[in-house]
Amino acid sequence: MFRNFKTVKRIVFGRGCFNQLDDILAAQRTAECPDMVFVVDDVFKKGKPLQERLPLHDEDLLLWVNVDDEPKTKYVDQLTAEVRKAMTERRRHLPAGVIGIGGGSTMDLAKAISLMLTNPGSSADYQGWDLIQVPAVYHAAVPTLSGTGAEVSRTTVLTGPEKKLGINSDHTVFDQMVLDPELIADAPREQRFYTGMDCYIHCVESLTGTYLNAFSQAYGEKSLALCQEVFLQADTPDSDDKLMMASYFGGMSIAYSQVGVAHAMSYGLAFVLGVHHGIGNSIVFDYLDEFYPQGVAEFRRMLERQGIDLPRGVTAASSDAQIDTMVNVALMLHPLWENALGKDWQQIMTREKLRDLYRRM
Amino acid sequence: MFRNFKTVKRIVFGRGCFNQLDDILAAQRTAECPDMVFVVDDVFKKGKPLQERLPLHDEDLLLWVNVDDEPKTKYVDQLTAEVRKAMTERRRHLPAGVIGIGGGSTMDLAKAISLMLTNPGSSADYQGWDLIQVPAVYHAAVPTLSGTGAEVSRTTVLTGPEKKLGINSDHTVFDQMVLDPELIADAPREQRFYTGMDCYIHCVESLTGTYLNAFSQAYGEKSLALCQEVFLQADTPDSDDKLMMASYFGGMSIAYSQVGVAHAMSYGLAFVLGVHHGIGNSIVFDYLDEFYPQGVAEFRRMLERQGIDLPRGVTAASSDAQIDTMVNVALMLHPLWENALGKDWQQIMTREKLRDLYRRM
Numbered sequence: 001m002f003r004n005f006k007t008v009k010r011i012v013f014g015r016g017c018f019n020q021l022d023d024i025l026a027a028q029r030t031a032e033c034p035d036m037v038f039v040v041d042d043v044f045k046k047g048k049p050l051q052e053r054l055p056l057h058d059e060d061l062l063l064w065v066n067v068d069d070e071p072k073t074k075y076v077d078q079l080t081a082e083v084r085k086a087m088t089e090r091r092r093h094l095p096a097g098v099i100g101i102g103g104g105s106t107m108d109l110a111k112a113i114s115l116m117l118t119n120p121g122s123s124a125d126y127q128g129w130d131l132i133q134v135p136a137v138y139h140a141a142v143p144t145l146s147g148t149g150a151e152v153s154r155t156t157v158l159t160g161p162e163k164k165l166g167i168n169s170d171h172t173v174f175d176q177m178v179l180d181p182e183l184i185a186d187a188p189r190e191q192r193f194y195t196g197m198d199c200y201i202h203c204v205e206s207l208t209g210t211y212l213n214a215f216s217q218a219y220g221e222k223s224l225a226l227c228q229e230v231f232l233q234a235d236t237p238d239s240d241d242k243l244m245m246a247s248y249f250g251g252m253s254i255a256y257s258q259v260g261v262a263h264a265m266s267y268g269l270a271f272v273l274g275v276h277h278g279i280g281n282s283i284v285f286d287y288l289d290e291f292y293p294q295g296v297a298e299f300r301r302m303l304e305r306q307g308i309d310l311p312r313g314v315t316a317a318s319s320d321a322q323i324d325t326m327v328n329v330a331l332m333l334h335p336l337w338e339n340a341l342g343k344d345w346q347q348i349m350t351r352e353k354l355r356d357l358y359r360r361m
Numbered sequence: 362m363f364r365n366f367k368t369v370k371r372i373v374f375g376r377g378c379f380n381q382l383d384d385i386l387a388a389q390r391t392a393e394c395p396d397m398v399f400v401v402d403d404v405f406k407k408g409k410p411l412q413e414r415l416p417l418h419d420e421d422l423l424l425w426v427n428v429d430d431e432p433k434t435k436y437v438d439q440l441t442a443e444v445r446k447a448m449t450e451r452r453r454h455l456p457a458g459v460i461g462i463g464g465g466s467t468m469d470l471a472k473a474i475s476l477m478l479t480n481p482g483s484s485a486d487y488q489g490w491d492l493i494q495v496p497a498v499y500h501a502a503v504p505t506l507s508g509t510g511a512e513v514s515r516t517t518v519l520t521g522p523e524k525k526l527g528i529n530s531d532h533t534v535f536d537q538m539v540l541d542p543e544l545i546a547d548a549p550r551e552q553r554f555y556t557g558m559d560c561y562i563h564c565v566e567s568l569t570g571t572y573l574n575a576f577s578q579a580y581g582e583k584s585l586a587l588c589q590e591v592f593l594q595a596d597t598p599d600s601d602d603k604l605m606m607a608s609y610f611g612g613m614s615i616a617y618s619q620v621g622v623a624h625a626m627s628y629g630l631a632f633v634l635g636v637h638h639g640i641g642n643s644i645v646f647d648y649l650d651e652f653y654p655q656g657v658a659e660f661r662r663m664l665e666r667q668g669i670d671l672p673r674g675v676t677a678a679s680s681d682a683q684i685d686t687m688v689n690v691a692l693m694l695h696p697l698w699e700n701a702l703g704k705d706w707q708q709i710m711t712r713e714k715l716r717d718l719y720r721r722m
Binding site: 001002003004005006007008009010011012013014017020024176179181213214215218221222226238241242244245249255256 | 362363364365366367368369370371372373374375377378381385537540542574575576579582583587599602603605606610616617
């Protein structure tokens with residue numbers, strides 16, 4: 001059985017295409033549901049020109065969201081309630097759509113809100129696979145950071161009371177992507193790097209994995225090559241365009257592939273220490289020579305060329321119990337280990353070995 | 362303004378995924394419209410195992426189609442009438458869907474029938490851009506040849522009483538692609554080559570063109586690299602998988618690019634002499650060193666490696682009037698020439714020069 005995967009229905013790509021957003025959304029506004037909800041990373045609140053360019057209509061709702069921490073189910077529920085309240089005030093049943101403008105976390109919040117507006121209960125009830133019953137309201141992605149692939153994925157990764165797990169569903173997939181390379185030009189240098197490395201590491205893991213087929217390979221190889229151009233060669237006027245394409249291709253390559261050791265271990269770091277996904281992957285990857293010798297060597301050249309100082313000693317203050325929790329969280333992700341190390345992965349990646357790796361970080 | 366392009370909603374890729382077709386279609390059959398129409402290239406009629414694998418239900422309609430000639434609007438109208446008649450006999454308003462199984466011409470017929478079942482008049486009325494008003498019935502592509510990119514394009518190229526021109530519309534785009542590399546394994550060697558060259562030449566034209574952006578470049582470069590692997594390197598067990606991906610990527614790259622000299626001239630050959638699109642591109646391309654020196658040199662290495670004898674002297678018997686018609690047809694395609702040669706293309710590609718090129722073929 002091969003996955004019959006759902007794609008993002010409409011894509012627009014080009015420098016300045018953000019200016020077309022108003023026209024694109026016009027087609028979604030109806031007499032019954034005329035109002036849009038813009039879910040925007042609050043870094044754009046202060047002195048950023050993006051705010052003035054938002055195509056807000058009179059009754060549209062602008063929701064500034066904070067993603068200093070990774071998205072939590074509680075936060076999603078609170079934001080969804082805010083939207084419901086605003087719609088009630090406007091005597092509307094639902095908004096015409098939810099537009100996520102920001103990086104992976106903001107896009108995940110937009111996806112989750114669009115789903116929770118039509119599905120009852122808490123977003124924590126839907127963490128898992130294909131638990132969503134009712135289609136979401138129309139939702140569109142406008143990435144301002146590139147690398148996570150959140151613009152094309154069928155998940156929205158949330159930290160709930162019990163687990164960090166995505167709402168994986170065909171209904172999660174965006175209806176529209178607006179890919180404007182000009183929007184990622186102002187990302188802070190380190191954040192741009194770590195988000196890009198999320199993509200690079202993902203490609204290394206999937207291309208060396210056991211799950212790969214020609215579809216995911218074609219997307220993954222090109223994504224990797226674009227990351228190499230962006231992070232190992234001199235900047236060109238279209239470096240941002242290439243990084244944006246790398247992210248999109250990396251996301252598409254996941255259709256028939258899986259990530260591996262770095263992502264599994266990064267989940268452990270995130271769960272216990274709250275380390276963000278992008279930087280967590282980089283911290284872990286630097287200790288994985290044994291599994292990805294070529295990839296790690298190239299990653300170090302990228303670090304050097306981009307002048308990035310990787311955080312060290314992040315687990316130095318962690319207790320044995322904390323390290324054990326990291327090990328538990330990481331080892332739960334069976335498909336990632338099987339993809340990386342094959343069917344007999346449990347004989348290769350023992351608890352002791354994993355503990356030792358975490359201790360070194 | 363950048364095109365906000367529509368994608369194929371669902372994609373399944375993998376060896377043997379044709380076996381999932383019945384399950385995929387089940388979701389589209391309704392109580393009101395339960396019947397599928399299978400539009401299948403009649404080369405599969407004789408002694409081909411594909412016929413037995415078609416997931417036909419009791420009341421489904423199997424339409425064998427002949428594509429010895431490229432699709433004509435008259436043929437589309439006749440096939441559409443057949444489907445209407447069959448539906449009336451079954452006391453149904455419309456079929457649940459139209460499934461095209463074959464190469465580019467068969468997929469184009471399936472697209473055109475799905476459009477004409479819901480739009481009044483003749484298919485010739487809709488040759489052009491965005492003339493279709495009513496969405497088509499559900500339609501799915503199952504390619505058995507790879508290279509044309511018809512599985513992802515927003516056109517169905519038809520020869521009408523007055524012109525050879527596609528029905529270009531968002532409604533033309535398939536709802537589903539079933540990409541099973543096993544299905545292209547039995548294609549005749551020459552046909553496989555020429556169809557693959559349609560993709561290769563298209564990539565050379567778009568990558569060297571003036572219209573390119575990073576989106577189309579990423580898809581085009583990977584498509585070209587896959588063609589190079591398939592036609593210049595030793596066969597591997599996944600050569601067919603790669604060719605299938607090359608075709609899909611080539612089709613996607615057209616979103617923000619355009620073809621060039623070879624395609625323009627090939628239209629002239631097709632209109633006057635009925636030369637098929639795939640082989641027509643190859644015939645023309647071999648005389649275009651001046652415009653695509655690297656691409657033509659590599660194309661000749663592919664010809665040699667694959668042991669293909671290109672037809673020669675195809676215009677030897679053509680009258681001056683016929684050559685003039687070829688020139689007229691080719692020169693009408695302004696965007697192709699502008700993409701290839703820039704704004705001043707008319708000073709570069711004179712009628713005399715084009716006439717001379719046609720005469721040499």
